[in-house]
Amino acid sequence: MWHKLLYKHKIIINNNLNHNNLNKINHLSIKLLTNKDPKNKPSQDASPSGGILTNSESATPTASTRRAKKPKISVEFLHNPMTVNEIYDEFNKGFRGQIPLKDMDDRYGKHEWRGDSRSKESKRFQRRKKLCDAIDRGCVRFNQSPEEIIRRIEEFRGDKSLTWIMNGNLPAELE
Incomplete structure (x- = not known):
């Protein structure tokens, strides 16, 4: 049977x-x-x-086919951003003629351009997204422009690195 x-x-x-x-x-x-x-x-x-x-x-799919998936869309990130404003512009306006990072998932799909959550593209995107989402929340919460919220974050950052901010060390009012 x-x-x-x-x-x-x-x-x-x-x-x-x-x-x-x-x-x-x-x-x-x-x-x-x-x-x-x-x-x-x-x-x-x-x-x-x-x-x-x-x-x-x-x-x-087998484990080997899942591991073999690599991003198919090539995206260039800002190599060494120095300010929060550079990150915000890259995420919302684009970098070197590319579409904004915030639109990449909608246009190409998460796995097509940044791979799985362990890829460096995905990690870079998530750090930038977290910072830009905090800026957008601040704009709504305080009825201020993105530039004013970015200035607040830069003042909070002081002498700390941009990496420190991007790793989630944001002002409490923007969490």
Whole structure:
């Protein structure tokens, strides 16, 4: 006897099959995968084995395929920002003709341009986003312009590094 598992619109077949059952399953799987008559050519969603996923074909990505994903969109970050204003402009206006960082996720998708959460692009983005979100919250909370909030942050920072601020050391009123 065979068992089937419908997983993300793909059929995974386990156990032994005789020739007649295999033809019936192929017919059924092509119909389920493509919503078309099996006499037509299967769509690209079908697996190489004619719509039936074998044990070697998996509907879920393996650890190696997840690790192998690298950002496909090349983004240039401001190499050595010195002020909060430079970070804010890079995030909201863009850098060297690029679209603003805040729009990158919407346009390309998180994984397409910055990879997973461990990539350096993702970490840079998250630090910049945290700072810029605090500036935007301050604008709303105090009804002030971004320049005034940036000035507050710069005064709070004093002689500390920009990295210190970007690592979450913000004034309490902007948290």
